[in-house]
Amino acid sequence: MEDINIIIIDREGEEHKVLAPTDMNMNLMEVCKSYELPVEGTCGGMALCSTCHCYIKTEHDLPEMSEDEEDMLDQAFFVEENSRLGCQIPITVDLEGLIIELAPTSL
Numbered sequence: 001m002e003d004i005n006i007i008i009i010d011r012e013g014e015e016h017k018v019l020a021p022t023d024m025n026m027n028l029m030e031v032c033k034s035y036e037l038p039v040e041g042t043c044g045g046m047a048l049c050s051t052c053h054c055y056i057k058t059e060h061d062l063p064e065m066s067e068d069e070e071d072m073l074d075q076a077f078f079v080e081e082n083s084r085l086g087c088q089i090p091i092t093v094d095l096e097g098l099i100i101e102l103a104p105t106s107l
Helices: 028-034 067-075
Strands: 003-009 015-021 053-056 083-085 098-102
Touching (some): 015 028, 067 083
């Protein structure tokens, strides 16, 4: 078992340093929820909502965006070039040091 370090910046700008397990088949949305950060994950990780929308702040090699994820981000608010859905990013050792920021949900 190997845990990795991830920094999650919440919607108030506060940094949360979290440990994410690489042996539990979790994704970024599930890690946020396990630390009780304000991520709903309404669709359960199926890329059918955008409640886990986040901004990737570091230059990590992430899995390629699926067509479903692209379609959902096309309908989301506050989309930037570095936008991703947390539910579509599996936790692997390659994500050590990842920094993300939760996207705003309203103006």
